[in-house]
Amino acid sequence: MRVLVVEDETRTAALLRRGLVEEGFAVDVVADGLEAVWQASEVAYDVIVLDLMLPGIDGFEVCRRLRAARRWAPVLMLSARGEVTDRVRGLDVGADDYLAKPFSFDELSARIRALIRRGSHERPVVLDVDGLRLDPAGRTASRDGTDLDLSPKEFALLEYLMRHPGEVLSRTAILEHVWDFAYDGTSNVVDQYIAYLRRKIDRPFGTSQLETVRGAGYRLRVTTSAQPG
Amino acid sequence: MPLRIRLAAVFALGTLLVLAGLGVLFYVLLRTSLQSSLDEGLSARAEALRTRLTGTGPPFGRELVSASPFTQLVGADGRVLAASPPSLTAPLADSALLTAGRAGETFGTGLLRTDDEEDEDDHETEEDDETEEGEEESDEERVRLVVEPVLLASGERAVLVVASPTDITDLAEDRVRDVMVLAGTPMVLLSALAAWVLSGSALRPVERMRRQAAAMEAADIGGRLEVPRTRDEIAALAATMNGLLDRLQAARARDRAFVADAGHELRTPLTNLKAELELALRPGRSHGDLTEAVSAAAFETERLIRLAEALLALARFDADPVQFASRETVSVRDLLDRAVRAATPAAQAREARLRLHTDGPLLVDVDPDRVRQAVDNLLSNAIRHAPPATRIDVDADITPDPTATADGPKKGDEPAAGQEGQEGQATVRITVRDRGPGFPADFLPRAFERFTRADTARSRAQGGTGLGLAIVTAIATAHGGQASAANHPEGGAVVSVSLRVHHLRGET
Numbered sequence: 023m024r025v026l027v028v029e030d031e032t033r034t035a036a037l038l039r040r041g042l043v044e045e046g047f048a049v050d051v052v053a054d055g056l057e058a059v060w061q062a063s064e065v066a067y068d069v070i071v072l073d074l075m076l077p078g079i080d081g082f083e084v085c086r087r088l089r090a091a092r093r094w095a096p097v098l099m100l101s102a103r104g105e106v107t108d109r110v111r112g113l114d115v116g117a118d119d120y121l122a123k124p125f126s127f128d129e130l131s132a133r134i135r136a137l138i139r140r141g142s143h144e145r146p147v148v149l150d151v152d153g154l155r156l157d158p159a160g161r162t163a164s165r166d167g168t169d170l171d172l173s174p175k176e177f178a179l180l181e182y183l184m185r186h187p188g189e190v191l192s193r194t195a196i197l198e199h200v201w202d203f204a205y206d207g208t209s210n211v212v213d214q215y216i217a218y219l220r221r222k223i224d225r226p227f228g229t230s231q232l233e234t235v236r237g238a239g240y241r242l243r244v245t246t247s248a249q250p251g
Numbered sequence: 252m253p254l255r256i257r258l259a260a261v262f263a264l265g266t267l268l269v270l271a272g273l274g275v276l277f278y279v280l281l282r283t284s285l286q287s288s289l290d291e292g293l294s295a296r297a298e299a300l301r302t303r304l305t306g307t308g309p310p311f312g313r314e315l316v317s318a319s320p321f322t323q324l325v326g327a328d329g330r331v332l333a334a335s336p337p338s339l340t341a342p343l344a345d346s347a348l349l350t351a352g353r354a355g356e357t358f359g360t361g362l363l364r365t366d367d368e369e370d371e372d373d374h375e376t377e378e379d380d381e382t383e384e385g386e387e388e389s390d391e392e393r394v395r396l397v398v399e400p401v402l403l404a405s406g407e408r409a410v411l412v413v414a415s416p417t418d419i420t421d422l423a424e425d426r427v428r429d430v431m432v433l434a435g436t437p438m439v440l441l442s443a444l445a446a447w448v449l450s451g452s453a454l455r456p457v458e459r460m461r462r463q464a465a466a467m468e469a470a471d472i473g474g475r476l477e478v479p480r481t482r483d484e485i486a487a488l489a490a491t492m493n494g495l496l497d498r499l500q501a502a503r504a505r506d507r508a509f510v511a512d513a514g515h516e517l518r519t520p521l522t523n524l525k526a527e528l529e530l531a532l533r534p535g536r537s538h539g540d541l542t543e544a545v546s547a548a549a550f551e552t553e554r555l556i557r558l559a560e561a562l563l564a565l566a567r568f569d570a571d572p573v574q575f576a577s578r579e580t581v582s583v584r585d586l587l588d589r590a591v592r593a594a595t596p597a598a599q600a601r602e603a604r605l606r607l608h609t610d611g612p613l614l615v616d617v618d619p620d621r622v623r624q625a626v627d628n629l630l631s632n633a634i635r636h637a638p639p640a641t642r643i644d645v646d647a648d649i650t651p652d653p654t655a656t657a658d659g660p661k662k663g664d665e666p667a668a669g670q671e672g673q674e675g676q677a678t679v680r681i682t683v684r685d686r687g688p689g690f691p692a693d694f695l696p697r698a699f700e701r702f703t704r705a706d707t708a709r710s711r712a713q714g715g716t717g718l719g720l721a722i723v724t725a726i727a728t729a730h731g732g733q734a735s736a737a738n739h740p741e742g743g744a745v746v747s748v749s750l751r752v753h754h755l756r757g758e759t
Binding site: 031033034037038040041044075103104105122123124125127128 | 527
């Protein structure tokens with residue numbers, strides 16, 4: 023398994039390399055943010071260990087650029103800043119894990135192994151289906167640049183639909199994923215919210231992306247063959 | 252007591268005083284004018300009577316009866332010669348007034364008594380009257396009198412007394428008093444109410460500001476007071492308070508940034524130390540591996556110590572910048588000499604040479620430990636950036652204070668002896684110049700900020716704390732001076748520290 027270590031503190035970088043090599047990883051070290059973006063675009067790393075404080079562009083920006091370039095290698099952020107806001111920001115720009123310095127080497131390698139298990143499949147930070155965009159972290163949604171004003175439930179419903187573009191989702195499945203046990207209504211509520219959602223995402227734009235599949239449920243239609251991210 | 256109640260009370264009291272003052276003034280003026288018109292009437296009547304009476308003899312009745320009522324003619328012996336109405340026998344004026352009246356026209360007051368017969372009747376009914384008619388129970392009535400001398404035909408110097416009841420003027424005065432009291436009371440109440448309402452509306456923004464300030468958490472001063480749109484003192488107060496909050500917030504932000512930076516700087520060597528020790532603990536380490544790990548751990552520990560010392564120095568400076576430096580008289584030349592000698596091994600390790608030049612011993616009062624610390628920081632910076640086989644120049648010179656020399660009488664006498672010959676306030680400047688790459692241009696303005704480095708990774712790897720120049724600045728500031736950084740035109744960084752000192756004449 024190949025690991026990219028992005029760390030500008032030379033002694034820390036050397037220690038990381040030594041420790042990870044001993045654990046059997048193939049380790050590359052870069053000390054600069056731009057170099058890290060380039061390197062990660064060239065080589066299919068299994069995990070990227072990314073320090074936040076870097077010369078040039080910082081770790082947040084490195085992560086954002088990697089995700090924008092559709093590089094899905096799991097990113098473990100490493101920072102001497104333990105602030106909650108830093109951790110939240112790191113995870114929201116697309117990092118998969120966050121470890122504060124000083125860290126335990128055993129924990130670091132365990133987390134790296136866990137990230138490798140999960141794999142490098144596509145995990146966009148901002149969902150995009152045919153011009154319909156939804157940012158779960160920023161809690162914003164838009165179509166073709168026009169902001170949509172959605173209630174929390176409508177937002178959750180749209181997010182679930184957008185995470186399964188082109189799939190037919192049954193009322194029961196939607197009810198299971200968007201509503202909790204505290205709701206003991208019938209599946210009528212799904213139809214109702216689908217209607218609300220159409221009124222906001224389709225009707226003002228003259229589209230009909232949210233389709234009813236008779237007898238099966240609902241589907242968010244995808245026209246482009248390749249699913250955008 | 253709330254301001255509103257106080258203001259309302261003060262307003263009510265003020266209005267009351269003003270109204271009372273005006274009322275009294277008006278009342279007095281009214282009284283005076285009523286009295287003077289009364290007196291004029293009396294005087295005219297008396298004058299007319301006197302003209303008719305002069306040179307006449309008894310019985311006088313015709314003249315007097317035809318005259319207005321309440322008139323008496325009193326003889327020289329004080330006897331009432333005639334009266335109108337005839338029943339008016341008791342003298343109207345007292346003897347003092349009569350005496351004064353003999354000399355000329357005199358005004359006065361007297362009591363009008365009804366005659367004895369009626370008096371008895373009155374006396375009988377007095378008890379009933381008292382309950383029914385209160386004020387009129389008295390037989391006596393206050394009157395205004397004028398007394399004038401009259402020369403009778405008999406040659407007797409008699410006195411004419413003319414009286415006029417004052418009940419009409421009294422009534423007018425009473426009415427005025429009543430009106431003033433009746434109208435004054437609501438005006439006082441009205442002014443109190445107006446003060447209450449006005450002060451309430453004026454103080455509303457104050458109360459709102461108080462609530463906003465109270466709602467502000469000590470931990471979060473991000474909020475601001477709402478500035479009223481009135482452009483008055485209260486708006487100015489709100490603006491001032493907001494300015495204060497801005498400054499506090501900026502100071503807090505600086506503190507937070509410093510703590511965050513300090514945390515970051517402390518965690519980096521700690522991370523390395525921890526990783527180093529963890530890796531060393533893994534099984535199968537040779538003796539050589541372990542030795543290497545221990546020396547690396549020692550290096551990181553050294554770094555932590557340096558960082559802790561630097562942080563402590565800055566914390567002490569922040570706590571009390573004035574007490575930071577305790578001065579004593581030392582020779583800057585000796586101080587620099589010791590510093591250069593101590594730094595020489597480090598310089599030799601990088602094949603750099605240190606050269607010291609000072610203008611004389613420079614006996615000045617400074618904090619030797621602090622100045623040494625500043626010089627050490629400058630030297631270690633220079634050594635870190637000096638290319639091999641280059642020279643590092645350390646210079647010190649002194650500039651007498653222009654104001655101090657202007658006061659001194661010998662300014663022009665020994666210009667050549669100059670810097671060494673004079674005592675007094677002066678500025679010592681210590682400059683360290685290396686032949687390294689110098690400061691990046693964009694870094695120069697931030698060179699003295701805490702935790703800034705020209706080249707973060709490299710400098711930290713070489714043991715820089717990022718606080719060296721910040722400490723130098725703090726020391727210079729504590730000595731009333733400053734630190735500055737520049738790039739030498741011929742290459743290399745030049746960092747200098749100015750210290751305000753008292754210079755003593757020293758043996759050369």
